[in-house]
Amino acid sequence: MIVDLIFQVEENKLIASSTYEMTLKTEKLPPIKAGQFAEVKIPSREDLILRRPFCVYSVDSEKNSIKIGYALRGKGTKELSALKVGDEVQVLLPLGNGFPAVEKGKKILLAGGGVGVLPLLSVAESYLDNEVYCCLGFKDKNLVMKADEFKRLCKKAVFATDDGSFGEKGFVAEVLERHMDDIKPDVIFACGPEPMLKSLKKFSAVPTYVSLEQRMGCGIGACLVCACKIKKADGEHNLRVCKDGPVFLFDEVFYG
Amino acid sequence: MADLKVNVCGVEFENPVIAASGTFGFGKEFEELYDLSVLGGISLKGVTLERREGNASVRIAETPCGMLNSVGLQNPGIDHFMKEDLPHIKRYDTKLIANINGNTAEEYCAVAEKLGDSVDMIELNISCPNVKCGGMAFGIRPESVLEITKKVKPFCKSPLVVKLSPNVADIKENALAAQEGGADAIALINTVYGMAVDARTMRPVLANVKGGLSGPAVKPIALRMVYDCYSVVNIPIIGMGGIMTGEDVAEFMLCGASAVQVGAANISDPFAMPRIIRELDNYLTEMKIDDIKSLIGKLRV
Numbered sequence: 001m002i003v004d005l006i007f008q009v010e011e012n013k014l015i016a017s018s019t020y021e022m023t024l025k026t027e028k029l030p031p032i033k034a035g036q037f038a039e040v041k042i043p044s045r046e047d048l049i050l051r052r053p054f055c056v057y058s059v060d061s062e063k064n065s066i067k068i069g070y071a072l073r074g075k076g077t078k079e080l081s082a083l084k085v086g087d088e089v090q091v092l093l094p095l096g097n098g099f100p101a102v103e104k105g106k107k108i109l110l111a112g113g114g115v116g117v118l119p120l121l122s123v124a125e126s127y128l129d130n131e132v133y134c135c136l137g138f139k140d141k142n143l144v145m146k147a148d149e150f151k152r153l154c155k156k157a158v159f160a161t162d163d164g165s166f167g168e169k170g171f172v173a174e175v176l177e178r179h180m181d182d183i184k185p186d187v188i189f190a191c192g193p194e195p196m197l198k199s200l201k202k203f204s205a206v207p208t209y210v211s212l213e214q215r216m217g218c219g220i221g222a223c224l225v226c227a228c229k230i231k232k233a234d235g236e237h238n239l240r241v242c243k244d245g246p247v248f249l250f251d252e253v254f255y256g
Numbered sequence: 257m258a259d260l261k262v263n264v265c266g267v268e269f270e271n272p273v274i275a276a277s278g279t280f281g282f283g284k285e286f287e288e289l290y291d292l293s294v295l296g297g298i299s300l301k302g303v304t305l306e307r308r309e310g311n312a313s314v315r316i317a318e319t320p321c322g323m324l325n326s327v328g329l330q331n332p333g334i335d336h337f338m339k340e341d342l343p344h345i346k347r348y349d350t351k352l353i354a355n356i357n358g359n360t361a362e363e364y365c366a367v368a369e370k371l372g373d374s375v376d377m378i379e380l381n382i383s384c385p386n387v388k389c390g391g392m393a394f395g396i397r398p399e400s401v402l403e404i405t406k407k408v409k410p411f412c413k414s415p416l417v418v419k420l421s422p423n424v425a426d427i428k429e430n431a432l433a434a435q436e437g438g439a440d441a442i443a444l445i446n447t448v449y450g451m452a453v454d455a456r457t458m459r460p461v462l463a464n465v466k467g468g469l470s471g472p473a474v475k476p477i478a479l480r481m482v483y484d485c486y487s488v489v490n491i492p493i494i495g496m497g498g499i500m501t502g503e504d505v506a507e508f509m510l511c512g513a514s515a516v517q518v519g520a521a522n523i524s525d526p527f528a529m530p531r532i533i534r535e536l537d538n539y540l541t542e543m544k545i546d547d548i549k550s551l552i553g554k555l556r557v
């Protein structure tokens with residue numbers, strides 16, 4: 001059930017260069033699945049009429065708290081970064097479908113870039129009984145986030161930076177190539193900038209799911225502003241990233 | 257509780273708050289949020305004769321107190337609409353308005369004919385700025401407003417509302433043309449043609465370059481246009497443009513609107529409409545007004 005709730009800021013801290021993690025607490029949280037997202041109303045800015053979408057990558061249903069992470073981009077994220085403990089924000093959630101369910105025994109590979117690693121963290125947390133691997137890319141060591149958590153949750157965690165300042169040097173797909181034979185995943189879940197996602201083409205013989213970003217309005221599937229071209233058996237269709245996604249099959253997004 | 261009922265060219269609305277076309281889909285997405293029967297009505301997403309995929313993304317841009325969109329009438333076509341979408345939404349006790357579109361006058365007529373008497377009202381959208389043919393092209397010159405209204409009217413088995421574009425020389429002329437063409441009511445405003453630019457990438461934000469502006473940023477324009485039209489037409493007016501609160505509804509009614517539509521507010525807050533209806537009721541109580549109809553056109557100038 002989609003609800004619009006008031007949350008209190010419990011913590012709002014830097015977790016990497018220009019990237020914040022905000023812990024939010026409410027009275028009664030609805031169930032939220034890995035890969036689902038929320039739309040946050042920017043407080044005290046009536047001029048910003050669109051909510052900002054962020055993935056909910058950590059859910060504590062006992063404490064009724066969630067975590068979202070955000071990179072500083074423009075007006076909205078700047079405003080969020082100034083929020084103090086106790087401040088209130090209005091959040092619409094849970095939105096989208098999240099990642100598909102994986103059977104026990106299947107090996108999961110998480111491929112992520114930048115803040116796109118965050119939704120993958122919730123996948124790792126949801127499949128403690130599966131073998132989970134990850135290959136995560138960042139520009140440099142200052143932008144690395146959640147490395148310890150991924151190391152703790154994954155059988156093997158590989159890191160890539162463009163300049164080699166943390167983990168291996170190179171882009172995610174390049175670094176991953178060196179490890180693919182050891183991992184042999186049954187399914188790949190990916191989230192990150194579009195070029196990074198596209199570069200996973202060489203692995204897409206393995207069922208690969210990508211979580212997409214698109215500029216959004218309502219977040220619930222009604223306004224049709226968040227379209228993404230998806231190839232289905234009967235041709236191309238403009239599907240809604242918010243409602244039909246944000247997770248899609250790689251082959252349906254990056255074809256031709 | 258005040259009497260919120262309004263009558264627009266013979267159609268009784270439980271309250272004057274109607275969802276604006278394109279911001280409420282075919283209602284399905286909102287039914288899990290709240291009981292749609294609380295709404296005065298729903299103007300459903302614009303439909304065309306054939307299925308349309310709409311424009312490329314990016315389709316939305318935030319602007320100060322507003323938003324631009326360039327969806328481009330993405331819809332499954334009238335046949336799918338009649339078979340799947342309309343029957344589903346009909347289970348709710350609220351008035352339904354079909355928003356019709358076409359590339360040619362013949363297409364508008366064909367869509368109206370297929371609708372038969374299946375909806376409470378037909379809204380002729382001759383004001384969409386986001387399509388290459390048809391759309392706003394029919395709505396700019398008063399002569400073409402007159403012509404298309406005249407052509408479509410005989411095919412309508414439900415009252416015909418002509419939705420006017422604000423991107424015109426003199427809105428009064430267009431309103432009068434719609435009235436002369438046989439419109440039972442007029443609705444205004446559709447979005448204001450505009451664009452957004454990203455100085456950093458040196459590109460337009462919207463893939464389609466230009467789009468339609470809506471939200472509080474357009475409210476002063478919309479109020480003025482409703483006010484102007486009210487002074488010249490004798491058919492009812494459905495007002496819209498930037499309504500976010502119950503008091504906004506009252507402002508439009510004071511300027512002459514018999515009912516209103518709420519668009520962008522649904523996008524920034526999917527629970528907006530039940531709230532707006534509650535606020536409107538509170539406003540009337542505070543103002544000691546027991547019949548909302550007594551607001552219509554009663555601006556004290």
Ligand SMILES: Cc1cc2nc3c(=O)[nH]c(=O)nc-3n(C[C@H](O)[C@H](O)[C@H](O)COP(=O)(O)OP(=O)(O)OC[C@H]3O[C@@H](n4cnc5c(N)ncnc54)[C@H](O)[C@@H]3O)c2cc1C
Binds near residue numbers: 056074078213317
């Ligand atoms: C499903 C989904 C999940 C996301 N999860 C995260 C996350 O977990 N962490 C994170 O840092 N970012 C995430 N993003 C991107 C995030 O929404 C944008 O960075 C953010 O909206 C920028 O807001 P702003 O006001 O700072 O930027 P501005 O540039 O001022 O925003 C202007 C408008 O453009 C929109 N916009 C700008 N960039 C993006 C973008 N990349 N994607 C979608 N809309 C954008 C804004 O929402 C706003 O409507 C996600 C996007 C989507 C669609």
Ligand SMILES: Cc1cc2nc3c(=O)[nH]c(=O)nc-3n(C[C@H](O)[C@H](O)[C@H](O)COP(=O)(O)O)c2cc1C
Binds near residue numbers: 225381471520
């Ligand atoms: C995303 C979006 C899609 C729209 N689609 C339609 C449409 O299909 N047909 C139509 O007549 N108007 C359409 N409109 C215009 C609205 O119905 C309304 O006239 C306009 O947005 C002004 O009202 P507002 O400021 O409350 O949004 C659309 C507006 C938006 C924001």
Ligand code: FES
Binds near residue numbers: 215216219222223242
């Ligand atoms: S944001 Fe409205 S349909 Fe996706």
